[in-house]
Amino acid sequence: MLATGSASAAAAAKKSESKRATATSVAKKPAGKRSTSVNRAVRVKASSRAKQRVRSAARGGANVRRASVVVPARLSYGQVYGLHETADPLDLKSSVALVLDQETNEVLLSKNSQAVLPIASLTKLMTALVVIEAQQPLDEVLTITAEDIDTEKGSSSRLALGTELTRGEMLHLALMSSENRAANALGRHFPGGLAAFVTAMNHKAAELGMQDTRYVEPTGLSSRNQSSARDLATLVKTAHHYPLIRELSTSPEYEVAVGKRHLQYRNTNGLVFNPTWEIGLQKTGYISEAGRCLVMQAQLAGRKLIMVFLDSTGRYSRIGDAERVRKWLEELSLSEEPEMPDTEVLPRVTS
Known part of the structure; x- marks a missing residue:
């Protein structure tokens, strides 16, 4: 048998069992305790808002030639x-x-x-x-x-x-x-x-x-x-x-x-x-x-x-x-x- 990830799996299972692994529960953790992956998830939301602002400005007639905002893909729970x-x-x-x-x-x-x-x-x-x-x-x-x-x-x-x-x-x-x-x-x-x-x-x-x-x-x-x-x-x-x-x-x-x-x-x-x-x-x-x-x-x-x-x-x-x-x-x-x-x-x- 190939068996891998018992420690990671146990950690994930424990988190999911206590909080049902919801994105909301992750987001409510104190900032000082967030992992790098969670911080990336927060940046995704921030980037999405920035992109929306660029689109709104363009629709309003602002001179926006290039949007330098790069929006990462949303993270899965497994990635988090x-x-x-x-x-x-x-x-x-x-x-x-x-x-x-x-x-x-x-x-x-x-x-x-x-x-x-x-x-x-x-x-x-x-x-x-x-x-x-x-x-x-x-x-x-x-x-x-x-x-x-x-x-x-x-x-x-x-x-x-x-x-x-x-x-x-x-x-x-x-x-x-x-x-x-x-x-x-x-x-x-x-x-x-x-x-x-x-x-x-x-x-x-x-x-x-x-x-x-x-x-x-x-x-x-x-x-x-x-x-x-x-x-x-x-x-x-x-x-x-x-x-x-x-x-x-x-x-x-x-x-x-x-x-x-x-x-x-x-x-x-x-x-x-x-x-x-x-x-x-x-x-x-x-x-x-x-x-x-x-x-x-x-x-x-x-x-x-x-x-x-x-x-x-x-x-x-x-x-x-x-x-x-x-x-x-x-x-x-x-x-x-x-x-x-x-x-x-x-x-x-x-x-």
Whole structure:
């Protein structure tokens, strides 16, 4: 087993457990106690305000030829906590990684796996699980309303207000192409409404023993939706029991009719288009606080594996990390070396 970052992971997990790792709690720390990473986060906000002032001046007719303001990218929680400083033999770009055998629970690779971080649209796996277990009719027509508009991040959607799709179509778009309005509509149409749906999400997490996990909404747009790699592996293993989740999450493309128009959607995970990968379930996620995230169930080197990558830097880096793990496992299976000792075993999931 490759295991790295236990100290960093423990520190991150401890911070997240006490404060739920919110940006607000970090910002309220006394200035003298802030880390360099946190100071950089503060400078990001300051630079954003400066850039806005430059734009305002330009609109007001001021003679502004060049703006020397450079706005850094927003830091993820993993960057703020220094998790990217954890080295690993595979040189992964994800600050958190976990690979385990689905059948034996043997951990093959672990990097900061106990750190609790925002999980972005990986949230939608739990959204799908709650919808399916509630046995709500998939042919019931749901309508997109103003309540489904993203006020958290201001993201766009091709599902205009008034769009009518079946629950099954909404579920397909949420899992395959991470459609936020579709996911929110699924939560709104749950018995008791959105609040009851979020309660059901957290109840299911507790039932599965996902002690590091908390949900506040069904899309993943909120950075307060948080979990650990260990908990997410449990979620993937449970969701894999449902053929519909496996089918919809790995569908390469899907077309829906919206009035007289036909909208074509593609899977957000490029690996499902690669015939050399045998993927049984997958979900991607991204918000700036979470970085690029990916969970998968896949068969590699003759084993059924669960893979979790969190807080990856770069648009394609999570895919690159999956390829690095695949190459490592294939080389390992061809080697004549004995099986690596001191493997770690997670508790079995029975549901």
